[in-house]
Amino acid sequence: xxxxxxxxxxxxxxxxxxxxxxxxxxxxxxxxxxxxxxxxxxxxxxxxxxxxxxxxxxxxxxxxxxxxxxxxxxxxxxxxxxxxxxxxxxxxxxxxxxxxxxxxxxxxxxxxxxxxxxxxxxxxxxxxxxxxxxxxxxxxxxxxxxxxxxxxxxxxxxxxxxxxxxxxxxxxxxxxxxxxxxxxxxxxxxxxxxxxxxxxxxxxxxxxxxxxxxxxxxxxxxxxxxxxxxxxxxxxx
Numbered sequence: 001x002x003x004x005x006x007x008x009x010x011x012x013x014x015x016x017x018x019x020x021x022x023x024x025x026x027x028x029x030x031x032x033x034x035x036x037x038x039x040x041x042x043x044x045x046x047x048x049x050x051x052x053x054x055x056x057x058x059x060x061x062x063x064x065x066x067x068x069x070x071x072x073x074x075x076x077x078x079x080x081x082x083x084x085x086x087x088x089x090x091x092x093x094x095x096x097x098x099x100x101x102x103x104x105x106x107x108x109x110x111x112x113x114x115x116x117x118x119x120x121x122x123x124x125x126x127x128x129x130x131x132x133x134x135x136x137x138x139x140x141x142x143x144x145x146x147x148x149x150x151x152x153x154x155x156x157x158x159x160x161x162x163x164x165x166x167x168x169x170x171x172x173x174x175x176x177x178x179x180x181x182x183x184x185x186x187x188x189x190x191x192x193x194x195x196x197x198x199x200x201x202x203x204x205x206x207x208x209x210x211x212x213x214x215x216x217x218x219x220x221x222x223x224x225x226x227x228x229x230x231x232x233x234x235x236x237x
Contacts, residue, residue, distance in 0.1 A: 016043060016066045020117055023064050024144060025092035028137035033127055041119045046070075052108035052116065059097040059104050061118040065089055068114025069186050072106040073193070083193035085148070086111060088185070096142045099124060111186045156196045158236070162208040164195045166233040169214065169221050177227040184219045 017038055020026055026034055043066065046052060052063070055074060063070075065087050072084045072093065084106050087093055097104060098121045127134045155164050168191065173180040184191065192202040206216045212232050213224035223229055 046110035066115040069111040162205040165205040
């Protein structure tokens with residue numbers, strides 16, 4: 001197979017392999033094992049809203065997003081959806097539960113049309129037995145996820161809703177200190193859930209950021225002064 005059909009276009013398989021190789025998870029692995037892993041991995045396209053796995057399903061693979069966005073969430077006792085994290089190109093998830101053969105503590109869903117690579121658990125377990133360095137690499141990847149969750153908790157505790165939205169928008173900018181126009185990566189309901197707020201709170205936050213040069217036009221955000229918005233996001237006063 002020389003290509004994968006993505007959004008009506010045939011994407012060279014080598015391109016997806018390159019994305020996988022450059023992922024944080026793969027970069028942490030000893031080079032000698034990467035080709036063996038890729039040769040046994042599978043790729044799959046998911047339509048927006050399609051389920052990757054459900055909470056309590058048996059974890060049988062480690063996942064790497066090759067294109068698009070995937071959300072992980074839990075259902076609360078009240079029946080509402082709590083977004084745990086959102087992953088995009090080059091990011092991995094499921095390492096810890098897969099290697100311990102535990103049930104998924106969350107559900108996975110395609111937040112947009114996406115391509116996801118699946119590395120079978122038994123492949124990684126076999127490599128761990130052969131080379132302890134593989135286990136250390138997986139531990140490193142798991143620590144990165146933990147650090148990300150700690151950062152999210154810090155934002156929820158220490159930042160106002162408009163500041164959290166500002167940081168979200170700034171993370172999508174290209175690093176310039178001038179103006180920036182970005183395409184919102186997924187719908188506003190998911191943005192609100194990821195940032196720990198309700199959709200109406202997100203709308204109010206967008207309005208508040210108008211004071212700092214942010215204008216929302218449908219699915220785009222226009223930032224007239226990136227540095228000013230960055231200063232506001234960092235303000236702890």
